[in-house]
Amino acid sequence: MMTDGTIQTAISASLTPLRPIRTRLALTVAGFGALTLLTCVVAPLIGSSSINLRRAFDSSIPFAGNVDAQILFIARLPRVLAGALVGAALASSGVVFQALLRNPLATPFTLGVSAGASLGAMLVIILGGTLAVGPWSPVPAASLAGAGLAAAIVYALANGPRRVMSTTVLLLAGVTLNAFFSALIVFVQYLANFAEVARAARWLMGDLDVGGFDPILAALPLVIVAALIFVRLPAALNLMGVDPDSASSRGVNVASTQRWAFFSASLATSAAVALAGPIGFIGIVVPHLVRLLVGVDHRIVLPASALFGATFLVACDLLARTLLAPVEIPVGVVTAIIGGPFFLWLLVREG
Amino acid sequence: MTPESSTYLVAHEVSYAYPRRGRSGGLAALSGVSLGVARGSFTGLLGPNGCGKTTLLKLMAGVLRPSNGTVTFQGRVLADMPRRAAARHMAVVPQDTHPAFDYTALEIVLMGRHPHLRPTQLEGPGDLAIARESLESTGTLHLAHRPFTSLSGGERQRVVIASALAQQPEVLLLDEPTASLDLGYQLEVASLLRRLSREHDVTMVMATHDLNLAASMCDALALLRDGRLLRHGLTADVLTAGSVRELYDVEADVHFHQAAGHLTVTPVRRAG
Numbered sequence: 001m002m003t004d005g006t007i008q009t010a011i012s013a014s015l016t017p018l019r020p021i022r023t024r025l026a027l028t029v030a031g032f033g034a035l036t037l038l039t040c041v042v043a044p045l046i047g048s049s050s051i052n053l054r055r056a057f058d059s060s061i062p063f064a065g066n067v068d069a070q071i072l073f074i075a076r077l078p079r080v081l082a083g084a085l086v087g088a089a090l091a092s093s094g095v096v097f098q099a100l101l102r103n104p105l106a107t108p109f110t111l112g113v114s115a116g117a118s119l120g121a122m123l124v125i126i127l128g129g130t131l132a133v134g135p136w137s138p139v140p141a142a143s144l145a146g147a148g149l150a151a152a153i154v155y156a157l158a159n160g161p162r163r164v165m166s167t168t169v170l171l172l173a174g175v176t177l178n179a180f181f182s183a184l185i186v187f188v189q190y191l192a193n194f195a196e197v198a199r200a201a202r203w204l205m206g207d208l209d210v211g212g213f214d215p216i217l218a219a220l221p222l223v224i225v226a227a228l229i230f231v232r233l234p235a236a237l238n239l240m241g242v243d244p245d246s247a248s249s250r251g252v253n254v255a256s257t258q259r260w261a262f263f264s265a266s267l268a269t270s271a272a273v274a275l276a277g278p279i280g281f282i283g284i285v286v287p288h289l290v291r292l293l294v295g296v297d298h299r300i301v302l303p304a305s306a307l308f309g310a311t312f313l314v315a316c317d318l319l320a321r322t323l324l325a326p327v328e329i330p331v332g333v334v335t336a337i338i339g340g341p342f343f344l345w346l347l348v349r350e351g
Numbered sequence: 352m353t354p355e356s357s358t359y360l361v362a363h364e365v366s367y368a369y370p371r372r373g374r375s376g377g378l379a380a381l382s383g384v385s386l387g388v389a390r391g392s393f394t395g396l397l398g399p400n401g402c403g404k405t406t407l408l409k410l411m412a413g414v415l416r417p418s419n420g421t422v423t424f425q426g427r428v429l430a431d432m433p434r435r436a437a438a439r440h441m442a443v444v445p446q447d448t449h450p451a452f453d454y455t456a457l458e459i460v461l462m463g464r465h466p467h468l469r470p471t472q473l474e475g476p477g478d479l480a481i482a483r484e485s486l487e488s489t490g491t492l493h494l495a496h497r498p499f500t501s502l503s504g505g506e507r508q509r510v511v512i513a514s515a516l517a518q519q520p521e522v523l524l525l526d527e528p529t530a531s532l533d534l535g536y537q538l539e540v541a542s543l544l545r546r547l548s549r550e551h552d553v554t555m556v557m558a559t560h561d562l563n564l565a566a567s568m569c570d571a572l573a574l575l576r577d578g579r580l581l582r583h584g585l586t587a588d589v590l591t592a593g594s595v596r597e598l599y600d601v602e603a604d605v606h607f608h609q610a611a612g613h614l615t616v617t618p619v620r621r622a623g
Binding site for chain 1: 409412413433435436437441442449455458459462465466474476479514518
């Protein structure tokens with residue numbers, strides 16, 4: 001039988017093992033960050049053709065004649081960096097959409113952003129178009145415009161008179177818009193010839209072979225803006241995940257948090273889809289796996305998901321490049337083949 | 352209304368209509384209600400379903416803005432105060448809480464510190480000490496690391512009250528805090544609230560359907576029906592058989608219970 005004193009000690013012991021949030025955040029970011037760094041360093045070294053690192057970094061050989069350096073810096077590195085950027089953007093916007101919709105099953109594509117992006121890309125691929133916008137070539141530019149259009153429509157529909165968005169209307173509008181845009185995509189493809197349809201279908205599978213650093217540099221500013229907004233959201237997202245009304249009574253400006261969350265997550269998703277096509281499952285599998293490892297506090301889940309999303313997509317793309325080499329599997333197929341069963345396992349396990 | 356009650360937390364002729372999508376006007380939930388709550392008092396809001404109790408509570412918490420009229424706290428118009436500033440003075444305990452994510456009890460309680468922190472500021476040892484104190488005073492310290500969703504109804508409600516206490520509010524607004532609890536937990540939560548009101552000098556406003564609970568805890572009652580204030584005054588003056596008939600169309604026996612030490616209400620039959 002415990003005396004009062006030992007009960008007191010037992011209770012205080014039960015509170016102290018929980019490391020303060022600062023420490024947990026630092027440990028999580030350091031751990032996941034190291035993993036991301038490791039993946040991004042190792043991934044470019046592996047591929048269907050082996051490269052000699054000493055030759056690749058040998059500055060006495062001119063770059064034009066240095067095949068090893070060309071494979072490393074032109075073929076592989078942009079692809080790994082694109083994977084890291086897209087994975088981080090999709091996983092973190094998945095976290096934000098799940099909190100905004102108070103639904104752990106939401107994905108970055110639930111609200112129609114990717115369907116809009118796909119329709120834009122399809123139109124340019126099939127009807128043709130040469131309009132490059134700034135650093136964006138025609139297909140990504142159109143996909144960005146389509147994503148923006150979809151986000152604007154959903155936003156206008158869900159923007160309620162009480163200035164607080166209805167998550168039900170958001171979900172219904174998103175699902176409907178997804179179906180509507182998908183029908184338009186099918187219609188546009190019906191009008192196209194065989195080669196164009198093949199190219200369009202390939203785009204829809206997602207592809208990190210972005211062909212250099214320029215497309216990455218074009219997408220980067222959008223993702224950075226989104227990330228700067230993300231940094232200010234997690235505490236409010238935590239409270240909205242408890243209950244929107246009580247979040248308001250705890251000092252959260254719910255209407256404005258919803259708008260910033262919607263805008264930033266849509267921006268990051270649009271940039272990712274414009275860069276690499278709609279790569280599925282990252283935005284839902286990664287946040288769930290991260291919550292399993294570090295708990296549900298958004299202040300930790302959000303940065304951890306961004307880092308782990310980067311790792312996960314780079315690793316999936318590595319598999320896509322090497323599994324059936326020299327044939328490449330579309331990376332969206334790999335993420336779905338890994339992500340689908342894994343997610344079902346999660347559901348069974350949690351249910 | 353005492354002179355002090357007219358300056359602490361006051362609703363001045365407030366009306367509220369829930370907006371309807373795509374239509375002008377709305378569903379009137381409250382019309383022209385004036386109500387003053389004195390510092391340190393325990394006020395009960397009574398009335399049938401749909402009478403506007405919850406709406407009035409949300410207006411007094413500043414969660415909703417009145418369509419007409421104003422709510423003032425210590426002379427300041429609540430609608431003009433930033434949410435964070437208002438949340439440092441008043442906290443709400445909702446009827447029930449269904450988090451979308453699997454937070455632990457401690458995480459829920461620590462979120463009560465939100466209005467005291469900057470948006471990107473992480474809570475420190477001081478906040479953890481306050482959370483711990485709140486868990487202690489609601490008897491839930493041993494539940495700190497349990498997932499909130501694994502707790503019983505009574506435990507959840509006490510954790511939510513702890514979260515509101517971590518906000519260090521001067522006013523606690525409670526929406527039927529015992530409605531989903533069994534008799535044992537009802538008494539437990541009731542005695543917790545009574546203790547908080549007495550020992551911590553927290554002003555309480557509680558919407559409830561439980562007339563006996565209101566009789567045992569509240570020193571003042573406000574009776575609402577169809578979005579209007581019928582009566583407001585000391586519990587002993589307001590809680591009468593006539594009031595019960597007027598509010599619920601129910602004949603009731605209201606008398607002072609010696610052992611319980613407060614008025615009790617025994618419904619007898621539907622009036623009419």
